[in-house]
Amino acid sequence: MNASQGGISAQQLRNFIEKIERLEQDKAELTEVIREVFGEAKSEGFDVKVMRQLIKIRRMKKDELVEQEELLGLYRQALGD
């Protein structure tokens, strides 16, 4: 009997919840490390706001590139090229 049938396995639920909480904890730690790296860059004289903008632009460019490559693949497939 699974949870959708009205039965709930407490152990199964606990496993899922605790697994997610551990992953969320790992994410929070990464966020903290990122903050530290920005702090380090700042102490070296770099402007954090500009760095964040730069990272955003680079991500957009990368996403666009990936999208264009996917489209290209699709178009080539369509034409059998």
Next chain:
Amino acid sequence: MNASQGGISAQQLRNFIEKIERLEQDKAELTEVIREVFGEAKSEGFDVKVMRQLIKIRRMKKDELVEQEELLGLYRQALGD
């Protein structure tokens, strides 16, 4: 000469940016894994919305506990207890 003095070390900047991008990538992967775990829970019949609420409540309770313990420590210190 550091970046605040008008000089910019391209290599230093690249190191910071690439380090942050790697960490952001790790974070994105964790987000994906979390999504997968929720998906797995859902396929076992658990309600994802309710699970998210549960995780939120547990986090709040934990944060409150930590805060109270910190305050308790402060008060004990103040009274030399």
